[in-house]
Structure formats: C-alpha cells, structure tokens
Amino acid sequence: MIAAEVPDDDLNNEVISCEEYLDEFISLSRRIKEKTDNSDLNISIRSKTDSSISACNDKRYKLPKIQIKKFDGHLLSYLSFWGQFKKIHEDKNLDDVDKFHYLAQSMLPGTRAYELIESYPLTSENYPKVISAFTERFGNQEILTEIYVRELLKLIIQNVHSQGKDKLPLMTLFDKIESHIRALESLGVNQNSNAAWLFPMVESCLSAELIRVWQRSVLFNAKGPRLSNLLEFLRKEVEGEQRVKLARSGFDISPSSREEHPKESKLKIKNLS
Numbered sequence: 001m002i003a004a005e006v007p008d009d010d011l012n013n014e015v016i017s018c019e020e021y022l023d024e025f026i027s028l029s030r031r032i033k034e035k036t037d038n039s040d041l042n043i044s045i046r047s048k049t050d051s052s053i054s055a056c057n058d059k060r061y062k063l064p065k066i067q068i069k070k071f072d073g074h075l076l077s078y079l080s081f082w083g084q085f086k087k088i089h090e091d092k093n094l095d096d097v098d099k100f101h102y103l104a105q106s107m108l109p110g111t112r113a114y115e116l117i118e119s120y121p122l123t124s125e126n127y128p129k130v131i132s133a134f135t136e137r138f139g140n141q142e143i144l145t146e147i148y149v150r151e152l153l154k155l156i157i158q159n160v161h162s163q164g165k166d167k168l169p170l171m172t173l174f175d176k177i178e179s180h181i182r183a184l185e186s187l188g189v190n191q192n193s194n195a196a197w198l199f200p201m202v203e204s205c206l207s208a209e210l211i212r213v214w215q216r217s218v219l220f221n222a223k224g225p226r227l228s229n230l231l232e233f234l235r236k237e238v239e240g241e242q243r244v245k246l247a248r249s250g251f252d253i254s255p256s257s258r259e260e261h262p263k264e265s266k267l268k269i270k271n272l273s
Contacts, residue, residue, distance in 0.1 A: 068102070071138075073111035075147055078138045079183055081106070089131065096127035103130065113138065141187050148183050151176075155205045167207065170241060174234045177202055181231075195227040202230060210237070 068088075071081040088094065088102050100122050107114040116137060120130040155176060159167060168176070181191055181198070191198055203211065214220060219229040 068106050070106055070108040071111075071113050072108045073113040073138070075138060075144060076151075078144065079186060082135075082139060096124040097122065100124070100127045100130065103127075103134075145184060145187050145189060148180050148187070149201075151180050152201045152205070155180075156201065159205055159207060170210070170234075171238050173205060174238050177205060177234070178231065191227050192225045195225055199227045199230065202227065206234075213237070 066084075068084045069081060071077060085103065085106060088099055091099070104117050104122065107117050113134070116133060117130060120126045120133075155168075155173065159173070181202075184194075184198075185191060189198075203214075206214065214230065214233055217233055219233045222229050
C-alpha cells in the first residue's frame, strides 16, 4: 500500500483494522485455551469419579479381619500356625519389633511356646533369635515327619482293633489320611517317591471289606502310582456314600416313620368303617 502511494487516511485505517484483528485473535485464542483446559480437567475429574464409584459398587461388603490362631505348643499345630504367621514374618515393610509383638500375641498363655517367646526381651535384635529358637523347638522337619507317620500308624491300629460302631466312618478316615499325606508333602515327603512305604500304610488303614472292593476296582490295576490310584479310589467311594445319603435323605424311610402306634391304626380303621 505504501508502494502504491495509498492515501494516509486509508493506510491508517488499515493499520487500525489489523490491530483490531490481532487483538480479537489473541482474545479468542485465550478463550479457546481456557475451554480446552477446563474440558480436560472435567474429563479427568469425571474419570476419577466414575472409577471411585465403580470401586465402591464393586466392594459393597466389608471382609472380616483375619485373626491368627493362637499356637498351643503342640507339634501337630505347627504347620497350620506357621502357614498363617509366615506372611507377617516375610513382610519387608514391617519392623522386626512389630513382628515380635505379633508373635508374642499369637502364643497361647501357659504353654511351652508362650514361655519360650516370653523368655526373650522384646527388641528388634532379638526377633531373628527367637524365630530361630521357635522353629528349632517346634518346626524340626525330621521330628514332624515322624509325628505324621506315627499318626498314620495310629489309624492302622485303630481300624484293625476296633469293631462295628468303633470303626471310623469312611469319610472321616479318608479326610485323616489325606490331611496326613498333605502334611508330609509340605515337609518334603513326596507321595510318589515314598510310595513304597506310604502305600502299604494307607492300605492297612482300610477295613477288610473295603480292601476287597479296592482289589476288585479298575483302579487297582490301573497305570500310574499305586498310592495315587488308592487315594482316587477312596475319593470315589466317599463321593458314592455322599450320593447315597443324598438320595435317601429325600425320603423318610426310617423304621420309626413306617411303624404306627397300635391305637393310631385302630382309630384309622374305625374312621374308615
């Protein structure tokens, strides 16, 4: 416009209009930026709110606190107790003195275990020492293995010498056998590699009648570890007993329900006549 020798008034008007356009452009840019920032903020707030609401909807119940069962000092109780306390023992965010407190609170008063823990001053430095002494007294794997083997022997003696109602029900017997074998497995006694002495012990726990059924079953000559086949046979027998009880529970076929009192039967005959 200057090169074209435009009049000064027109040139001034053009400069003023350019400045107005520039001011309006800056104002609009600022408003657009504010709108964009607010929308992003609203989206983030909305997403956080939705996630918190969904979390509240998913968790509508309050779980009860897990209470560690107090250790009574019996060696048969050690595995179940240590299975619970191990989580506290391996917690890296928990101080040793706090672990010591939890251990002391988990002992049943008046027991040998309680006296052992109380004999150590409650400090962080003593916690590894008391854990070492505790596991040495109650968590000796060799002694625990012998204890669970003896428990299997008790089942054999109990079933051989008991008769009639004194014999353990099959469900109870199977639960005891399986729990002892699982305990031995947790102590490093694998059932397949130790089947040479575990299998005859478990088989001897059974009654003579059940052994005959076991020897006639398909699993007796099936491929695979003999002990695993025997446990599978017992599991199927237990399931069979449960199904029989379930089938019979739907009908009142007990002798007492079938027998009628003589007076009641006479009254029925009179009413019919």
